[in-house]
Amino acid sequence: GENVEQHPSTLSVQEGDSAVIKCTYSDSASNYFPWYKQELGKRPQLIIDIRSNVGEKKDQRIAVTLNKTAKHFSLHITETQPEDSAVYFCAASRGNNDMRFGAGTRLTVKP
Amino acid sequence: NAGVTQTPKFRILKIGQSMTLQCAQDMNHNYMYWYRQDPGMGLKLIYYSVGAGITDQGEVPNGYNVSRSTTEDFPLRLELAAPSQTSVYFCASSYKGGSGNTIYFGEGSWLTVV
Numbered sequence: 001g002e003n004v005e006q007h008p009s010t011l012s013v014q015e016g017d018s019a020v021i022k023c024t025y026s027d028s029a030s031n032y033f034p035w036y037k038q039e040l041g042k043r044p045q046l047i048i049d050i051r052s053n054v055g056e057k058k059d060q061r062i063a064v065t066l067n068k069t070a071k072h073f074s075l076h077i078t079e080t081q082p083e084d085s086a087v088y089f090c091a092a093s094r095g096n097n098d099m100r101f102g103a104g105t106r107l108t109v110k111p
Numbered sequence: 112n113a114g115v116t117q118t119p120k121f122r123i124l125k126i127g128q129s130m131t132l133q134c135a136q137d138m139n140h141n142y143m144y145w146y147r148q149d150p151g152m153g154l155k156l157i158y159y160s161v162g163a164g165i166t167d168q169g170e171v172p173n174g175y176n177v178s179r180s181t182t183e184d185f186p187l188r189l190e191l192a193a194p195s196q197t198s199v200y201f202c203a204s205s206y207k208g209g210s211g212n213t214i215y216f217g218e219g220s221w222l223t224v225v
Contacts, residue, residue, distance in 0.1 A: 001170075004153075032211050043201065043216040044154070051211060089153055095208050097142075097167070101153030 002027040004092050006102025014110050019080050021105045023090035024072040030092040033066060033073045038087045038104075047088075048075070080109045113137055115217035117202045123223045124192045132187040132220050134202030140215075142208045143185040144169070145177065147198040148219075154201065160185055161208055192224045 003026040034049035093099035146154040156169030160179040
């Protein structure tokens with residue numbers, strides 16, 4: 001089955017700096033890669049996703065890149081703000097019933 | 112439109128007790144899921160359902176049971192609770208199960224087994 005590894009497990013940045021979180025996956029058939037943000041004590045919420053036929057996708061300060069050959073994808077947050085502080089999860093799947101999540105990255109943005 | 116609703120939010124169980132986590136969605140979604148999230152870990156799929164009357168195992172089904180008698184409801188049953196089942200449980204749903212169909216999560220149920 002699919003195995004997703006996520007790095008780093010914790011990340012601390014200064015407000016205004018960029019943050020990058022990286023994930024690798026094992027199943028070359030995976031074709032959908034969402035990123036979820038989970039604030040403390042809250043539910044995970046989808047923030048951005050990318051399909052395997054696209055190499056990059058951007059939504060305001062958030063971007064995701066995908067390298068299918070190397071089987072890795074990354075989340076980039078620019079101009080970080082304190083409200084970006086949360087745990088971020090990557091995931092990979094061929095379908096929703098086989099989605100596998102990374103272990104999460106706790107991002108802290110220091111004002 | 113409440114989305115995905117779970118109850119209870121918090122529960123403490125004694126070893127060997129049983130309980131049911133309730134989950135309901137009002138988005139007319141076909142697919143429903145139960146995940147568990149252990150501290151510092153990602154989400155692991157316990158069971159899922161592709162429609163009323165159909166359920167299937169996920170990654171970590173042992174110690175749990177589910178049923179799907181209606182499109183809206185997807186309860187998770189814990190039989191003979193064990194400390195290893197201490198976790199946060201998330202119910203979720205999506206309109207379809209194919210790749211790219213957004214999964215919407217409930218607010219979570221914090222379960223402690225002592």
